[in-house]
Amino acid sequence: xxxxQMKSRLGLIGAVVIAAAVAVSAQGRGGGAWTTVGGDxxxxxxxxxxxxxxxxxxxxxxxxxxxxxxLDNDRLTQPLLLPNIIAYKGFKALxxxxxxxxxxxxxxxxLNRMFWQQKLATSAPKAAACSSGLPVLTKSTPLTPxxxxxxxxxxxxxxGATGPQIANGRGGxxxxxxxxxxxxxxxxxxxxxxxxxxxxKLLPPNANVAGSILVDTTLYAATTGNCSGVPNGVxxxxxxxxxxxxxxxxxxxATIAGTVPPAFGxxxxxYIATGAGKSEVANxxxxxxxxxxxxxxxxATTTPFTSxxxxxxxxxxxxxxxxxxxxxLYVLDSASLGGTDHKTPLHKSSxxxxxxxxxxxxxxxLDSAGTRWIVASVGGPLQAETKVAMANxxxxxxTLVAFTVVDQNDAPTLQPQWTSRDLASPVTxxxxxxxxxxxxxxxxxxxxxxxxxxxxxxxAATGKELWTSGTTITSPVRGVGPSAGDSxxxxxxxxxxxxxxxxxxxx
Numbered sequence: 001x002x003x004x005q006m007k008s009r010l011g012l013i014g015a016v017v018i019a020a021a022v023a024v025s026a027q028g029r030g031g032g033a034w035t036t037v038g039g040d041x042x043x044x045x046x047x048x049x050x051x052x053x054x055x056x057x058x059x060x061x062x063x064x065x066x067x068x069x070x071l072d073n074d075r076l077t078q079p080l081l082l083p084n085i086i087a088y089k090g091f092k093a094l095x096x097x098x099x100x101x102x103x104x105x106x107x108x109x110x111l112n113r114m115f116w117q118q119k120l121a122t123s124a125p126k127a128a129a130c131s132s133g134l135p136v137l138t139k140s141t142p143l144t145p146x147x148x149x150x151x152x153x154x155x156x157x158x159x160g161a162t163g164p165q166i167a168n169g170r171g172g173x174x175x176x177x178x179x180x181x182x183x184x185x186x187x188x189x190x191x192x193x194x195x196x197x198x199x200x201k202l203l204p205p206n207a208n209v210a211g212s213i214l215v216d217t218t219l220y221a222a223t224t225g226n227c228s229g230v231p232n233g234v235x236x237x238x239x240x241x242x243x244x245x246x247x248x249x250x251x252x253x254a255t256i257a258g259t260v261p262p263a264f265g266x267x268x269x270x271y272i273a274t275g276a277g278k279s280e281v282a283n284x285x286x287x288x289x290x291x292x293x294x295x296x297x298x299x300a301t302t303t304p305f306t307s308x309x310x311x312x313x314x315x316x317x318x319x320x321x322x323x324x325x326x327x328x329l330y331v332l333d334s335a336s337l338g339g340t341d342h343k344t345p346l347h348k349s350s351x352x353x354x355x356x357x358x359x360x361x362x363x364x365x366l367d368s369a370g371t372r373w374i375v376a377s378v379g380g381p382l383q384a385e386t387k388v389a390m391a392n393x394x395x396x397x398x399t400l401v402a403f404t405v406v407d408q409n410d411a412p413t414l415q416p417q418w419t420s421r422d423l424a425s426p427v428t429x430x431x432x433x434x435x436x437x438x439x440x441x442x443x444x445x446x447x448x449x450x451x452x453x454x455x456x457x458x459x460a461a462t463g464k465e466l467w468t469s470g471t472t473i474t475s476p477v478r479g480v481g482p483s484a485g486d487s488x489x490x491x492x493x494x495x496x497x498x499x500x501x502x503x504x505x506x507x
Contacts, residue, residue, distance in 0.1 A: 034081040034485040035139040036213045039430070041264035042311040045363035045481065047432040048145060052487040052503040055434040058457055058466040065472045065501050066488065067112040072496030074100035075478050077134055079492060081109075081485040085174055087191050089115075093486060094190065096176050097498060098135035100127070104178050106193060107498070109488065110505060118193035122184035128206035130227035135180055136209045140173040143215055144266050166196070166217055166239045177214050177239075183207060185219055187239065200244050202237050204230050211260040211308070214239075215268075215290075222272060224256040232256055234272060234293055249293040251286075252279035257322070258308025259361070259428065259479060262288070265311050265318040265334050269296065273322040275304035285309055285322050285332055299338030299345060301330070307376075310362045314372055314405060314412055319346070321374055321414075323362060327351040327383060329376060329403070329414055349414040350386045352401050353378045361428025361481055367460065368434070372405040374414060375436060377426040382419055390418040392463045397424045400438050402463060418463035424451055428481035430489065436460045437489050442476035453477040455491055455501060473499055 032047060039045050053063070077098040085092050095109045102123035106115040120135055127133035166175060166187055175196060176188040183203030187196040202219065203209065208227035213220050217240035224232050233250045254277030262270040268290035274282055284300040307323035311334075318334035331347040338344055361377040379398045382388070386401065399422060403414040420426075423440040430437045436458040442451040453476055457467040475495040483490045488502030 032485050033083055033139070034079070034483045035141040036080070036260075037078045037138070037211055037483075038260040038263075038428075039483070040145045041141050041143055041213060041215060042145070042266075042364075043260050043263040043308060044310050044312060044365065045361075045428055045430045046145075046365040047430065047484050048366075050433045050487055053432045053435055055459060055461075055466075057503070058435055062503055063457065063467055063501065064504065065469060065499070066504065068497055068499045069107065069112060069114075070495075070497050071097060071105055072099035072101055072103065074496055075132075075134060075494050076100075076480070076492035076496060076498060077137055078480050078483045079490040079498065080137055080139055080176070081483065081490075082139070082174055082190060083486045085190060087115075095490065095498075096137055096139075096190075097492065098137050098178065099496060100133045102135060102181065104135060104137065104176065104188065104193065106176075106190070109486075109500060112500075116193040118188065120178060120180040120182075120184075120186055122180040122182040122186070122199050124181040124205045127181050128208075128228045130225050131181060131206050131208045133181060135178045136212045136221065138177050138212045138214050138219070139175070140177075140214050143264060143268060177212070177219055179203065179209055179212055179219075179221060181206060185237065185239065197239075200237060200239060202235055202246060204228065206230075210256055210258065211262070213262070213264070215264060217241075218290075220262055220270065222256050222261040226253065232277075234262055234270065234288060236293060247291075247293045249288055249295065251277065251281055253277040254279050254282040254284070255304070256308075257305040259481070261308040263309045263311050263320075264290075265320075266313060267318070267334075269318075269334065271309040271311060271320055273305035273307060273309050275306070275325075285320060285330070285337055287334070287337060297337045298342055299330070299332050300342055301326075307362050310364045310374070312364050312366075312372060319405075319412060321362060321364070323376055327353040329362075329374065331405075331412055331414060346411055347413045349403065350416065351383045352376065352386045352416070353380060353383060361426070363429050363431055363436075365431040365460065373402060373417075373460065374405065375400050375402045375429060375431070377423075377428060379425060386416050388416045388419050390462050390464075392419060392465065393421045395419060395422050397422050398426045398440070399423055400426055400429060400436070400458070400463065402436075402460075420458055420463045421456070421465055423456070424454075427477065427479060430482045430484045431460060432484050432489070434460045435466065436463075437482055437484065439477060439482050439491060441478070443478060444476075450476045453491065453493060455482065455489065455499075469499075469501060
């Protein structure tokens with residue numbers, strides 16, 4: 001009897017200790033996960049709260065270069081972050097990155113140690129020239145981001161990261177979902193990188209996959225460039241279903257714009273933007289049904305769109321913003337994208353650039369006063385038509401242009417607020433708790449020689465420079481914006497090196 005009582009008490013004590021350890025681990029640095037490229041289903045690149053990164057914290061020393069790791073000799077994907085997992089090696093905080101050699105890496109980012117790496121067995125033997133050649137990674141993402149702490153990875157409407165599990169609960173929704181260049185979906189165990197279930201067919205081999213996301217149990221991906229004969233469009237498969245039937249939407253040749261399509265509205269509607277083509281939905285923003293991928297509505301103009309849409313709530317309705325080659329940003333109402341003629345936007349901005357480059361990166365955030373902001377990456381100088389309240393130096397190579405959403409004549413309009421310092425080929429920035437992290441990629445893009453990438457921290461209200469990485473990054477970045485979470489910012493350089501900046505962890 002005594003032994004049984006002691007065993008029971010010890011078991012109870014052990015459970016309490018484990019629960020306490022989980023609670024401590026769950027705090028970590030306190031930041032949120034980055035579950036998909038663009039940070040959330042609306043593709044806003046916005047980390048809503050962080051306990052260490054803030055405007056005040058950036059005014060004093062602290063934010064710094066933490067570490068780098070050479071992973072490959074070629075391009076990398078935008079890192080995804082899993083801040084808290086109870087692994088077989090204890091509590092871990094992991095970053096997941098894919099490379100052009102078909103590898104997926106898991107890195108313990110607290111210790112800068114390789115946790116595991118796996119080569120996707122279904123990668124095409126040789127990547128097509130029109131394909132990025134990269135595996136496409138995502139994790140389970142809630143339909144809407146959580147309110148309050150964190151930047152994704154839990155809560156929100158819909159089931160998202162807390163919803164039904166794939167692969168019989170093994171690994172739960174911490175799984176990594178990777179699309180190989182062979183068109184197969186791998187459900188990867190976050191503990192060791194092995195397949196949880198047999199790979200699932202989604203696409204023909206060597207498609208050019210522009211972006212992917214998993215919402216509930218359905219994985220969505222967009223293809224563009226008519227690469228290897230694969231139609232441009234959106235594809236989906238319910239990974240929890242028995243049939244694993246693939247749904248698709250064909251743009252009839254129109255290219256799909258941006259680096260992270262599709263984007264989701266808060267009601268589950270999908271949005272894509274398209275470029276040139278001969279179909280009805282060329283040069284358009286198109287909405288699709290979440291379950292069937294059938295077309296719901298569209299807005300079309302005469303010039304190609306160059307960014308994927310970002311979606312946000314404004315006065316209890318979803319608004320959509322996308323950048324166009326005419327150098328303007330278009331604001332659309334989800335209830336009727338282009339009016340009865342499919343050609344009437346709610347608003348279009350002044351011309352900010354002679355031609356917004358492809359892809360132009362957009363980010364969006366809500367400040368502490370409840371004001372909605374949009375920021376666009378622009379190549380070349382600002383056009384004279386756009387007058388900003390605050391300019392942060394002469395712009396020749398490129399800049400970020402920030403707008404606030406303001407009602408004018410009962411319609412939401414974009415009001416220019418600031419431009420950043422001069423930036424060489426800026427990519428989509430990331431916004432953390434009042435700080436904009438802008439990345440000058442250094443890509444040549446037809447404007448001379450490439451240069452090393454530089455990361456800048458800017459005041460989100462004024463565009464004023466707060467911090468710079470200087471000469472730390474020793475190569476350009478090719479079209480991949482930074483990701484952020486857990487008080488850190490990640491940059492994937494084109495020479496296969498991963499750089500991490502942030503607030504050092506207290507030990």
